[in-house]
Amino acid sequence: MRPRTSIVIIFFLLAIFGFLNPIPTLLAASLPVDLEFPSFTLRNFTLLGDSCLKNGVVGLTRSTAVPSSSAGAIIYNQPIPLFDLSSNTSSSFSTRFSFSIERANPSSYGDGLAFFLSPTSDTLGSAGGCLGLVNASRLTRNKFVAVEFDTRLDPSLNDPNENHVGLDVDSTISIKTGDAILEGIDLKSGSLITAWIEYRSDKRNLNVWLSYSSFKKPEKPILSVDVDLSDHLKEEMYLGFSGSTEGSTELHQIMNWRFQSFGFVPARPSSMNPHNVSDSSVTSTTVSVGIPKRDSRKKHDKRIQLGISIAGPAFFCAVLSVLGYITVRRWRGIRKQRSFKTEFVACPREFNYKELKSATKGFHPSRVVGNGSFGTVYKAFFISSGTIAAVKKSRHSHEGETEFLAELSIIAGLRHKNLVQLQGWCVEKGELLLVYDFMPNGSLDKILYQESERSNLLNWSHRLNIAIGVASVVGYLHQECEQRVIHRDIKTANILLDANFNPRLGDFGLAKLMDHDKSPVSTLTAGTMGYLAPEYLQYGKATEKTDVFSYGVVVLEVACGRRPIEREGQKMVNLVDWVWGLHSEGRIIEAADKRLNGEFEEEGMRKLLLLGLSCANPDSAERPSMRRVLQILNNEASALAVPKVKPSLTFSYGLPLTIDEIVSDAEDFHTSQQSLCEIKIN
Known part of the structure; x- marks a missing residue:
């Protein structure tokens, strides 16, 4: 084992056994968050699917002259802490944004947009009633909390009408909906609409307001839901907007956005803080009574010795366990990789994973050019050779491995001018990758x-x-x-x-x-x-x-x-x-x-x-x-x-x-x- 690896492992274990102070950044994670974007830039956001950015305004769906199906999303690059494990407390939050939904022609309608919170940042769902939140063929895969602004009546989703607001949790079948028309709001009028969403974790309540005015929040919410989101808010969540259409043309635009979270306030024992006053406003003083300092120091030394005698063996057992775990993982990975490689003897070139990762900018969402039957396709630029290729990345599942092997074993032996040419493959870091000629005109x-x-x-x-x-x-x-x-x-x-x-x-x-x-x-x-x-x-x-x-x-x-x-x-x-x-x-x-x-x-x-x-x-x-x-x-x-x-x-x-x-x-x-x-x- 290299010295640096040993030092890292020992440092990690020392931290586990309490010999090191807590990392300051963990404390910082519980601080309130306040984000405000009068306009959008690619510096802070990632675009997925058909979304685009023009003059600081986000378009979630594609603008076309004829009806089409489209789905797009924009996601804030940095995850936001919304749950604290130590106190088992979720954070309250509020957000405000202005949007417009416009039909390209009177006969065109649906489907709407949504503000969402998700534990992942690289998943775009299907078009239509899925609102870009869930995959139509894998409805239970994506996890999210979302407020939808729906402009299409879909009976299969229990929609009340084609102009409603709803709270969605891991499904586009809303927990509860509110009728926008009753509050005088036409979601697809093309007018600028401002939405306010507030969640109070202490009251377990979420409210949504809508107004044509961006300056004053209405008194009455358009949607009020008594709901506990603590089971759905992870330690870190990504925030964003998604929109979709199905066989129609509807333009969804987000003009500005503000988001605030209010930190975590775990309950304290009453004996420690009888007046329920936060530490920031009261300085606590500890007074020792009746115990001489020397006796106290002796007892302290004995406690340290006792702690070392107990922690020492445990520490070395932990070291051995970690080393054994790392060794077994590496051995299994090497064995699996070798078993895959035995299948590929007659196949084209084997690529290096580091080379493919660099060529796709770390498999960045901006390089996604499509989705195959077993995974995602990325555009890859190889700087050393000046060439472009398409890289297909498998899903991490048994089906993904099966389809990967099927595609590789079949296409590697085929030669025809109207087939996409396979350049090579890569099996490293637990990833299954195929490299093809890049087709500049797409699908x-x-x-x-x-x-x-x-x-x-x-x-x-x-x-x-x-x-x-x-x-x-x-x-x-x-x-x-x-x-x-x-x-x-x-x-x-x-x-x-x-x-x-x-x-x-x-x-x-x-x-x-x-x-x-x-x-x-x-x-x-x-x-x-x-x-x-x-x-x-x-x-x-x-x-x-x-x-x-x-x-x-x-x-x-x-x-x-x-x-x-x-x-x-x-x-x-x-x-x-x-x-x-x-x-x-x-x-x-x-x-x-x-x-x-x-x-x-x-x-x-x-x-x-x-x-x-x-x-x-x-x-x-x-x-x-x-x-x-x-x-x-x-x-x-x-x-x-x-x-x-x-x-x-x-x-x-x-x-x-x-x-x-x-x-x-x-x-x-x-x-x-x-x-x-x-x-x-x-």
């Missing part, structure tokens, strides 16, 4: 939707090239590999675009290998709703035909510029149904993306739309193979006949009842509630 879904101001970059030739490229690589996976590769998660978010807008298929975390002469086996359904074939939802068997269905949906997205499932008014519209409806009326060409301004080959567009419907046929037997799809696109084979009326199938089996039970976005659910019912695919 296809961002070009089509989230960054709609750039969607005009995808002209007709780009879109046709994307359809051909993806068909080529999926055909390669199905027919040209030694073992068939079933991707199981083909969607626009997993199709990346290089500098010339050539498509590259990525994210093999859910992929399955299958011998060419073997039948598929049933598995837990995984993937993304809107891309899942009906028979896959029913039987859980992933085949080439389920990938073909997903490809068909992607083709329709590329041609139409619409999401697989979109909200129109109070109902959800399925893209396949919508295009098939136009086809049945002889108006299929009207499905073409309006942003193309008619600049496309009409016959080519018609063929692409019909091909998408052929691939998304509810009857898997009627879907073409990917080889046939590629031949049709290259004018080497005639197109398939598409019936005017969408075929209908009827299944009668035990089916999951909710979308969350049917589909896991890159995660397998281990339990699901079953019920006998009938589902009809029209």
Whole structure:
């Protein structure tokens, strides 16, 4: 062991046994906090997701000309102490901020924003009713206390209306809500609104006020909740704001913010402080009576000797325990790392963890460019070589390790011009990392939707090239590999675009290998709703035909510029149904993306739309193979006949009842509630 390590361990143990004075900073942590920001800067805050900063004002959601789904957050960089373990006391706090919520057009609405306190600083939840607070596929993962300002009525969340304030604890189903309209406040009016939130730990009460005036807090709170938050406030909490939309365009802006906490005032024994006066106002004096100083010193020396005789053996036992623990941890880590490395003998380069951490600025949230099926993707700058790469960081879970190994073992042996190229991997510090070529134009879904101001970059030739490229690589996976590769998660978010807008298929975390002469086996359904074939939802068997269905949906997205499932008014519209409806009326060409301004080959567009419907046929037997799809696109084979009326199938089996039970976005659910019912695919 190195001398410095020994000194650190001994110093730490001395502190534990009380030979050192308490660290002054621990005392400072209990002091009140007073933060005030008339405007925002990146010096003090971190932006996540679609949030942006302009002229000192925070925009939580993306400003687009067309409806889209968006989620963003801004978090104060330093954690705030809000709970004291020694006194088991939570701090009271108050906050004031001004915000505005504006609809881009009268038909656009939802979902709202929230002020939150969270024990972590790097997690952004899903869009829609999740308000950027929770992950739609892992509803119990994120922990938080939040006050929501909700502008959408969602019956599944027990919302009273589309203009309310609510207290949320670890869930976006509010503990209690208050009606803003009753107090004359229209949250989505676009006007500047000031909110005051106060929590009194001694009274176990939280109040929220709203006003169009930023100078005077109203007398009557819009929401008053009797609640004890001490179980939810950790020693240190991160503070921030989040907002989201789902299939709509709503602008959420935060103009200024002030936050105050009031420290911890633990109860003192009455004998020590009979008048309940704080130490800061009274100087205490200790008087010794009837004990000579020399006798007192002797007794003190005896106590020290007794303490040393007891603490000495305990001290050395503790040293041995710590050293043994460190040794075992290192041995287990090395053994685990070696076991992983035996899997990677035939794989590309092994990267150094320190190199990847430096290239991603310590995996900073500002470097996040997306989320794969098993973790987060970061943009990495390698200063030594001047190159850029994408680094995927696994979740710390058994599923994360499984998907990491699946992706690495599958993609390391694949070579195709329309696949994202794997550069290497790293297993260090308990992290599982994959390094890929960086795609400068990002994912296809961002070009089509989230960054709609750039969607005009995808002209007709780009879109046709994307359809051909993806068909080529999926055909390669199905027919040209030694073992068939079933991707199981083909969607626009997993199709990346290089500098010339050539498509590259990525994210093999859910992929399955299958011998060419073997039948598929049933598995837990995984993937993304809107891309899942009906028979896959029913039987859980992933085949080439389920990938073909997903490809068909992607083709329709590329041609139409619409999401697989979109909200129109109070109902959800399925893209396949919508295009098939136009086809049945002889108006299929009207499905073409309006942003193309008619600049496309009409016959080519018609063929692409019909091909998408052929691939998304509810009857898997009627879907073409990917080889046939590629031949049709290259004018080497005639197109398939598409019936005017969408075929209908009827299944009668035990089916999951909710979308969350049917589909896991890159995660397998281990339990699901079953019920006998009938589902009809029209």
